[in-house]
Every structure is written in structure tokens, then in C-alpha cells.
Amino acid sequence: MExxxxxxxxxxxxxRIPRRRPGFLGTLRSLLSPEYEVxxxxxxxxxxxxxxxxxGYIGPNGAGKSTTIKILTGIMVPTxxxxxxxxxxxxxxxxxxxxxxxxxxxxxxxxxxxxxTIDSFELLRHIYRIPAGVYKQNLELFxxxxxxxxxxxxxVRQLSLGQRMRADLAAALLHNPRLVYLDEPTxxxxxxxxxxxxxxxxxxxxxxxxxxxxxxxxxxxVEKLCERMILIDHGRVVYDGPVEEVKRxxxxxxxxxxxxxxxPEEVSVEGAEVIRRENGRVWLRFNRDEISAAQLIHRVGQxxxxxxxTLEEPEIEGIIARIYEEGM
Amino acid sequence: MLHTLRCFFHLIGAQARAxxxxxxxFFAQVFSMIATYMGQFIALSWLTDRFGSIRxxxxxxxxxxxxLAILAWGFCVSLFFHLVSFEDQIREGLFxxxxxxxxxxxxxxxAGHSPIAGTGQLAFSIGAxxxxxxxxxVVWTPLKLLYLLGVAVGGALILGAALxxxxxxxxxxxxxxxxxxxxxxxxxxxxxxxxxxxxxxxQWLLTVGLPxxxxxxxxxxxxxxxxxxxxxxxxxYLTPLVGVVTFAAAYGLWCLGLRSYVGxxx
Numbered sequence: 001m002e003x004x005x006x007x008x009x010x011x012x013x014x015x016r017i018p019r020r021r022p023g024f025l026g027t028l029r030s031l032l033s034p035e036y037e038v039x040x041x042x043x044x045x046x047x048x049x050x051x052x053x054x055x056g057y058i059g060p061n062g063a064g065k066s067t068t069i070k071i072l073t074g075i076m077v078p079t080x081x082x083x084x085x086x087x088x089x090x091x092x093x094x095x096x097x098x099x100x101x102x103x104x105x106x107x108x109x110x111x112x113x114x115x116x117t118i119d120s121f122e123l124l125r126h127i128y129r130i131p132a133g134v135y136k137q138n139l140e141l142f143x144x145x146x147x148x149x150x151x152x153x154x155x156v157r158q159l160s161l162g163q164r165m166r167a168d169l170a171a172a173l174l175h176n177p178r179l180v181y182l183d184e185p186t187x188x189x190x191x192x193x194x195x196x197x198x199x200x201x202x203x204x205x206x207x208x209x210x211x212x213x214x215x216x217x218x219x220x221x222v223e224k225l226c227e228r229m230i231l232i233d234h235g236r237v238v239y240d241g242p243v244e245e246v247k248r249x250x251x252x253x254x255x256x257x258x259x260x261x262x263x264p265e266e267v268s269v270e271g272a273e274v275i276r277r278e279n280g281r282v283w284l285r286f287n288r289d290e291i292s293a294a295q296l297i298h299r300v301g302q303x304x305x306x307x308x309x310t311l312e313e314p315e316i317e318g319i320i321a322r323i324y325e326e327g328m
Numbered sequence: 329m330l331h332t333l334r335c336f337f338h339l340i341g342a343q344a345r346a347x348x349x350x351x352x353x354f355f356a357q358v359f360s361m362i363a364t365y366m367g368q369f370i371a372l373s374w375l376t377d378r379f380g381s382i383r384x385x386x387x388x389x390x391x392x393x394x395x396l397a398i399l400a401w402g403f404c405v406s407l408f409f410h411l412v413s414f415e416d417q418i419r420e421g422l423f424x425x426x427x428x429x430x431x432x433x434x435x436x437x438x439a440g441h442s443p444i445a446g447t448g449q450l451a452f453s454i455g456a457x458x459x460x461x462x463x464x465x466v467v468w469t470p471l472k473l474l475y476l477l478g479v480a481v482g483g484a485l486i487l488g489a490a491l492x493x494x495x496x497x498x499x500x501x502x503x504x505x506x507x508x509x510x511x512x513x514x515x516x517x518x519x520x521x522x523x524x525x526x527x528x529x530x531q532w533l534l535t536v537g538l539p540x541x542x543x544x545x546x547x548x549x550x551x552x553x554x555x556x557x558x559x560x561x562x563x564x565y566l567t568p569l570v571g572v573v574t575f576a577a578a579y580g581l582w583c584l585g586l587r588s589y590v591g592x593x594x
Contacts, residue, residue, distance in 0.1 A: 013591075075427045077592040091590065099430040110425055114346035126338045127431050129331065155349070 005179055005211050006049040006072065011081035013042040013067050041067040042078070043235030051178075054205045054212045056226035056243070060324040064235040065215050069181055072213070073103055086178060099128065102172035106184035109164055110171055111156045117167045118152045121174060128175035135174065142170035145200055162193035169200060179211045180204075186218050198224050219317040231323070238323070250323065251314030256284045256296055261305035269300050280307070335431050339439035347442035361449055365398070365456070368520070385522045388464040389552060394520050395453070395460035396544035396551075400483025401516070402453030406446030407438065408488040412508050415498035418589070427590070434582060437495070466551050475550060478568040483543035485571030487516070490538065492578035499585030515540050535563075539574060542567045 016036040021029055042064040049055055059065045070076035071083060074090035074097045083089060090097040104110070111120040125135050143149050146166040151159055159167065165185060172180060182201065186194040202225060204210050214226060222229055222243060229246065231239040239246060256272065263280040271291040276283040286296055293311055300306060372394060373387060382390055414437065417423045426436040466472075490512045497504045515538045523531050523545040534541040546564040549555045555564045 070424070073428050075424050075590060077590050079591075091592070094427065095430045095432075098428050101428070103428045105424070108420075108422060108425070112342060112346065114349055115342055119342055119345070123335075123338055123342055126335050127429055 003051045004048045005051045005053075005086055006047075006213075007082070007084045008048070008068075008072075009046050009082040011042050011045045011068065011071065011083060012040070012079045013064075013071065013076070014079045015039045015041060040235055042071075044081075045232065045235070045237055047230055047237060047240055049211065049213065051211055052205070052209045053228065054201070054214065054226050056222040056229035057213055057215045057232070058222060058229055058320065059232040063232045065232065066183070068232075069183060069213070069215060073101060073181060074098065099175070100178055102175070102177035102180040104165075104168050104172045104180070104182045104185050106165065106168075106182070106187040109156060109168055111164070111167060113157050114155055116153045116155055117148065117159070120156065120167070120171060124171055124174055130175050134176060138174050138176070139170075142173065145203060146170055146196070162189050162196075165189065165193070165197060166200075169197065173204060173210070176208075177210065180213070182212060182214045182216075184216055185214070186216065186221055194218070194220070201225055219315070219320055231320070233323070246319060247314055250319045252287050252289055253285050253314060254288055254293065255312040255314075256286065256293065256300075257310045257312060258282050258284065258297075258300055258304075258306050259308040261307050264304060267304070269296065269303065271299065272296055332432055332435055336435050336439050339436070340443060343439065343442035344444045347444045362452060365452065369394070369456075372520070383522055383525045386464075388460065389548070390522060391460040392464045392466070392548050392551065393522055393544045395457040396479070396483070396548055397516070397519050397540075398449075398453045399457045399480055400487055400543045402446065402450035403480060403484035404487035404491070405449045406443040407484070408491040409446060410441035411437065411491040411495035412505070414495035415502055415504045418498050419502065423589075433586065434579065461551070464552065467553070472551060475547075479543075479547040482567035482569070482571030483547075485575040486539060486543055486567075489571070489574035489578035490515075492575065492582055496578065496582040496585040499582075499589045511538070519544055539570050542570045 015038070017039055018030065019035045019037045021027065021035075045064070045068060057065060057068070067076065071078050072085060072090060074094035077091045083091075085097060086100055088097050088100075111117065112123065121135075121139060124130070130138075143152070146169065148166060148170060151163050151167070154163075156164060156167065169182075169185065172182075185201070186197050189197065198221065201212060201214070205212050205225075214221065216222065226243055228241065229239070229243050230237060231246070239249075255275070258281070260267070260280045260282060267274055267277065267282050269284060272284040272286040274282055275285045284296065284300070286293075297306070297309065369391075372390065375382070377387065381387070385393075414423075417437075423433070423437075426433040429436065461468075491508075494504050494508045494512065497507055515534065518526070518530065519534060519540045523534060523541050526534075531541070534545075542563075546558065547567055549558055549561075550564045555561045558564060
């Protein structure tokens, strides 16, 4: 693809883990002739990402997400396969690659813990050799968009999690990277803080054309931000396409919520499963390939008196959770 | 290169500012250190007082060995001591931050700590050194001062190389504290006394194995105008060279560790 910023072909990463034998003699033998177990973290992943895309890179814990991100950022060398990021092989030209990308690890800050927030920005200005004009302009813009002004002079360790994440986002973007990796940027945040971070991510993607790879466990992030998602499991790509499509392809189950008159003791309807009850309110899950909503409502209506009803569309959250649990 | 150096100083400066927020910590550190050294020093002087001399070395001269060793250690601690805890950074995944920045990760590691934390040690080392040289009757000439500078830098590099090695092992194993406390620390304690009180094996080990003898034992001969007494007088002038070579070797090992950490060639 011509405007591809990331090309990944047949990426594999195996780890050799020393196998421990039990007991003292076992330990001794392990020392003398170590045996290794090979664990495949990434098992032949391929994808292409175009400039300006905002892609969700999703998968359960241990699926190979962070391994892929580590290879893309140049921190890790793959066992085999080809990776080109913005014309460079990241792990062969790590430093040069680092100049062009921004990274946010939501779990650990990139900032200097004991220093006022602004000092971290200043240090990054030196490390990335950011021209004075660009630095000033970006700092003003991010201060405005992320509301950094209130804590620029506060040591990072005294920031709230939301403030810290905002500062981390700004820090990752000061040098105008073309590509940004956001690893769990909303983890542990409250709804308001999450919303603010999402607005900012959307803004820099739209206004500045920054390509963004987002890994997250929060499906709201994906639904609100990404048009495309790459879902991986056991080191393989299990889905790569529009977020909406996931719902259509995997969200066969819908839920009918009915309020029944007189709160009947026992509720059962053919073709649907009762998954929850609260007095007169019943949640019925059904497969839309087997029965239509109209048919189901009709069936319920024949047996009980319906006071009210709503139909719940499948939430991507639930779909992904089911994929995690059951596999594809 | 210039950019790397500039960043190094910016980072170190930032760490120093951060350190100043914990002033109490700083003073507590200085006091505990003075207490430790005074204890060692009193034991040393009591020993020499009792026996008059140790293997032909007078008390003042033994103090000079001691002072040279802690002088080098003073410089070393300022710059390198935090390397001992590098395996924690690896374990907690903090080191990855350095790898996504366009700056030599080793420089980032070196600059990851405030040198101020070591200044108490350094000030104490220099004070003790001046006092010891005065008592040992060292006659200072411009040439000797220049030589001393080379010895101090070389000694700090030799000790620094040991600490860089400890950190390099952090790429491979989670037992680097054990290595520090069972190898590096005891060797450092050994050279507080004149080398010739030990068996040949130990003398050899401290010359070619862990070459800590170059930090103080051989150079002290020059400062006391006794270089001619050494089996190979040349040994007394090798400290800066040994420092540079061991440090370069340790850095090489560190780079090898980094390669294995990122999974290249394994």
C-alpha cells in the first residue's frame, strides 16, 4: 500500500523460557544442561496501517499485544517476519525510529517523578531536539486542550492519575511524532477524565493527521475512537476490519427486556434464554438467526401480559468478552 | 555526541533539583556515612597503634591507602552507585522508557540519578584524603598532583566498571545484588589494607581479576616515593589505563546485555 505507515508481515516472536526441574538435583541439572521451553507470543501476524488511521489493537491479556507494540517501537527484535514503520525497520534503527514516534504506557509514566511537570517537558525538548518555536506552539496548544495549566508546576508524583495521563499524552506529542502508540491511555480513570482523553486523541488524529495505534481493554475507547480494529488472540489476528462489522459478525445475540404484569413466578419462553430477573423485569437473550424480535415478542405476549419492553443491541464490550472467553 | 553530552547534563541537573526536595534524606545519608567510616577508621587506627605497623606500613601510610580508596569510591558513588539497583528497573519494565527515546540508553541510565546524593561521600572522601596525605608526609609536586588526578579518575572508573558490570548482569539474571555483596563489596573492603598483607593469590586476584589494587595500593607507592619497592614499578602508573580499559570492557558487556534484552541473536 502506498500510504502505509506500518507494514507487518508474518511477524513471529518466540521466547525461550528455561525449564526448571524440581528438587536440588534438578536445579543442578538445569544449571549444567539447561532445557528450554519455547513459547510463541506472536504467531504470524500481518497487517497494514495507513497514514492518519486510528486503529484499535485489541486482545485479551497474553494475546501478544504488548509484544507486537514492543517490536513496532523497536524495543524488541522479532524471531522472524518483516516490520517496516515509516520506512524504517524499528529494531534495526531504534534511535531514529524513536525520534519519529510517540509512546504512552498508561501503566507507567514517562515523566520524571520528582520534578514539576513542566521540567519533564523541558527535558524532552532537549532529548528530541524540538525547535523552540514548535515547542512553544505545542505546549500552548496542549495546555489549552488538556488543561495542563493548573498543574504544570506540580511535581508529577503529586498529580492525580487523570492529570498524569494528560501530561503523559502531551509529553508523547511534543516533538510532533507522525505515529503514536497509546497503551491503555484511559486505564483507571473516571468517566469524565476518560472522555477528556478521548476528545484529545480524536482531535490530534483529525487535526494533525497523527496515526494512532491504541491498545486498550476499554471497549468504549474503541467504539468512540476507532473505525477499525485489529483483534488478536493467541498471537494471531482473529479480526481486522471496521468496528461496526464486529457487531454484525459476532453479535448474533440480542436481548429483549420485558416488564411483565404481576411478576409471574416462573418465566420461560421457547427460543430465548432468561439471563436475568428483577421482580417483573426479565432479560431474554435470543439468537437473531433463529428467531426475530417480533416473533419473540409475540410468543411472550401469548403467555404473559407485557407492560413495557426494550430491545438491547449487542454491546461490543459483551461481544469481545465472549470472544475472549470462548475463542472465535 | 555533543547532543548526548548536553542531554546528560540536563538530565543530571534535573535529578539534582529533584534530590533537593529531599533535603532531610540527604543529611541523614551524610551522617550515617560519617558514622560508618569513623567506625572503620577507629578500628584501623587501633590495629596499627597496637602493632605499630602493618607489614612495614606506618599508621599514616595505611590511612593513605584507605583514603585513596574512599576518594575513588567518592567519585564512583556520585556517578555510578545507582547502577547497583538496575535490575529493579528491568524487572519493573521501567527501562523500556529509555529505549523509546532518541538518546543512548546507557547515558539515560547514568543520568538517572542525582550526583548530589554522592556529594556527601565525596566531600568526606576528599577531607579524609587531605588529612591523611598531610599526616603521611606526602610531598606534593605539580607532577604528583597531576598523577593524583589520573589515579582518582582511573580508580573511579575501575570501581565504576564493577558497578556497570553489576548492572549489565541485570539483563541476564535477577541475582545482581548477590553479586555486588559477595564479590564487589568484599573486594573493596580488602584494598582498605595494604595488599602485601595478603597471600599471593589474593594479590593476583586484586591485580588482574578485580583490579582494585590499582585504585590505591600501587599509586600510594608513587605518592610516598616508594615506587622502586614494587616488583614492577610500572604497575604504579597503570591506574588510568586500567580504569579506561575495564570501564570500556564493562560497557561492552552492558551493550551485549542490551542486545540480549531486546532479543537480538538469541
